[in-house]
Amino acid sequence: MTRTITQAELRNGSAGVMDALESGDDFIITRNGRPVGELRPVHQPRDVVTLNLKARLARFVGAGTAAEERAEIDDAFGVERLGD
Known part of the structure:
Protein backbone atom coordinates (compact mmCIF):
# COMPACT_ATOMS: atom_id res chain seq x y z
CA MET A 1 0.00 0.00 0.00
CA THR A 2 1.41 3.42 -0.95
CA ARG A 3 1.03 6.17 1.61
CA THR A 4 1.86 9.84 1.19
CA ILE A 5 3.57 11.51 4.13
CA THR A 6 5.25 14.85 4.69
CA GLN A 7 8.90 15.41 5.44
CA ALA A 8 7.93 16.28 9.03
CA GLU A 9 5.92 13.06 9.40
CA LEU A 10 8.94 11.10 8.21
CA ARG A 11 11.25 12.91 10.63
CA ASN A 12 8.93 12.69 13.63
CA GLY A 13 7.57 9.21 12.96
CA SER A 14 10.57 7.40 11.53
CA ALA A 15 10.12 4.34 13.78
CA GLY A 16 6.55 3.86 12.54
CA VAL A 17 7.66 4.37 8.94
CA MET A 18 10.37 1.73 9.38
CA ASP A 19 7.82 -0.70 10.84
CA ALA A 20 5.50 -0.08 7.89
CA LEU A 21 8.37 -0.61 5.43
CA GLU A 22 9.13 -3.95 7.06
CA SER A 23 5.45 -4.84 6.59
CA GLY A 24 5.67 -4.07 2.87
CA ASP A 25 4.23 -0.55 2.71
CA ASP A 26 5.82 2.10 0.54
CA PHE A 27 5.71 5.88 0.83
CA ILE A 28 5.73 9.05 -1.23
CA ILE A 29 7.49 11.81 0.71
CA THR A 30 6.36 15.40 0.15
CA ARG A 31 7.96 18.75 0.93
CA ASN A 32 5.82 21.86 0.81
CA GLY A 33 3.05 19.79 -0.76
CA ARG A 34 5.20 18.49 -3.64
CA PRO A 35 6.33 14.85 -3.99
CA VAL A 36 10.11 14.68 -3.67
CA GLY A 37 10.91 11.02 -3.06
CA GLU A 38 9.82 7.45 -2.54
CA LEU A 39 10.58 4.93 0.18
CA ARG A 40 10.10 1.26 -0.63
CA PRO A 41 10.96 -1.95 1.18
CA VAL A 42 14.11 -3.68 -0.01
CA HIS A 43 13.32 -6.92 -1.78
CA GLN A 44 15.80 -9.47 -0.54
Whole structure:
Protein backbone atom coordinates (compact mmCIF):
# COMPACT_ATOMS: atom_id res chain seq x y z
CA MET A 1 0.00 0.00 0.00
CA THR A 2 1.41 3.42 -0.95
CA ARG A 3 1.03 6.17 1.61
CA THR A 4 1.86 9.84 1.19
CA ILE A 5 3.57 11.51 4.13
CA THR A 6 5.25 14.85 4.69
CA GLN A 7 8.90 15.41 5.44
CA ALA A 8 7.93 16.28 9.03
CA GLU A 9 5.92 13.06 9.40
CA LEU A 10 8.94 11.10 8.21
CA ARG A 11 11.25 12.91 10.63
CA ASN A 12 8.93 12.69 13.63
CA GLY A 13 7.57 9.21 12.96
CA SER A 14 10.57 7.40 11.53
CA ALA A 15 10.12 4.34 13.78
CA GLY A 16 6.55 3.86 12.54
CA VAL A 17 7.66 4.37 8.94
CA MET A 18 10.37 1.73 9.38
CA ASP A 19 7.82 -0.70 10.84
CA ALA A 20 5.50 -0.08 7.89
CA LEU A 21 8.37 -0.61 5.43
CA GLU A 22 9.13 -3.95 7.06
CA SER A 23 5.45 -4.84 6.59
CA GLY A 24 5.67 -4.07 2.87
CA ASP A 25 4.23 -0.55 2.71
CA ASP A 26 5.82 2.10 0.54
CA PHE A 27 5.71 5.88 0.83
CA ILE A 28 5.73 9.05 -1.23
CA ILE A 29 7.49 11.81 0.71
CA THR A 30 6.36 15.40 0.15
CA ARG A 31 7.96 18.75 0.93
CA ASN A 32 5.82 21.86 0.81
CA GLY A 33 3.05 19.79 -0.76
CA ARG A 34 5.20 18.49 -3.64
CA PRO A 35 6.33 14.85 -3.99
CA VAL A 36 10.11 14.68 -3.67
CA GLY A 37 10.91 11.02 -3.06
CA GLU A 38 9.82 7.45 -2.54
CA LEU A 39 10.58 4.93 0.18
CA ARG A 40 10.10 1.26 -0.63
CA PRO A 41 10.96 -1.95 1.18
CA VAL A 42 14.11 -3.68 -0.01
CA HIS A 43 13.32 -6.92 -1.78
CA GLN A 44 15.80 -9.47 -0.54
CA PRO A 45 17.01 -12.01 -3.08
CA ARG A 46 15.70 -15.49 -2.47
CA ASP A 47 18.12 -18.25 -1.62
CA VAL A 48 18.01 -20.72 -4.48
CA VAL A 49 19.96 -23.95 -4.52
CA THR A 50 21.71 -24.24 -7.90
CA LEU A 51 20.65 -27.83 -8.45
CA ASN A 52 16.99 -26.94 -7.84
CA LEU A 53 17.23 -23.92 -10.11
CA LYS A 54 18.72 -26.00 -12.93
CA ALA A 55 15.91 -28.53 -12.59
CA ARG A 56 13.27 -25.80 -12.67
CA LEU A 57 14.83 -24.13 -15.71
CA ALA A 58 15.34 -27.38 -17.63
CA ARG A 59 11.67 -27.57 -18.52
CA PHE A 60 11.93 -24.29 -20.46
CA VAL A 61 14.45 -25.59 -22.97
CA GLY A 62 12.96 -25.58 -26.44
CA ALA A 63 10.06 -23.26 -25.68
CA GLY A 64 8.52 -21.54 -28.72
CA THR A 65 9.05 -17.82 -29.12
CA ALA A 66 10.83 -15.57 -26.66
CA ALA A 67 7.45 -14.19 -25.56
CA GLU A 68 6.11 -17.70 -24.89
CA GLU A 69 9.27 -18.57 -22.98
CA ARG A 70 8.98 -15.40 -20.88
CA ALA A 71 5.31 -16.14 -20.13
CA GLU A 72 6.19 -19.66 -18.96
CA ILE A 73 9.02 -18.38 -16.77
CA ASP A 74 6.78 -15.65 -15.29
CA ASP A 75 4.11 -18.27 -14.54
CA ALA A 76 6.63 -20.53 -12.81
CA PHE A 77 8.63 -17.97 -10.85
CA GLY A 78 6.30 -14.98 -10.56
CA VAL A 79 6.72 -11.54 -11.99
CA GLU A 80 8.99 -9.06 -10.24
CA ARG A 81 9.59 -5.74 -11.94
CA LEU A 82 11.56 -2.82 -10.63
CA GLY A 83 9.85 0.52 -10.81
CA ASP A 84 6.27 -0.78 -10.68
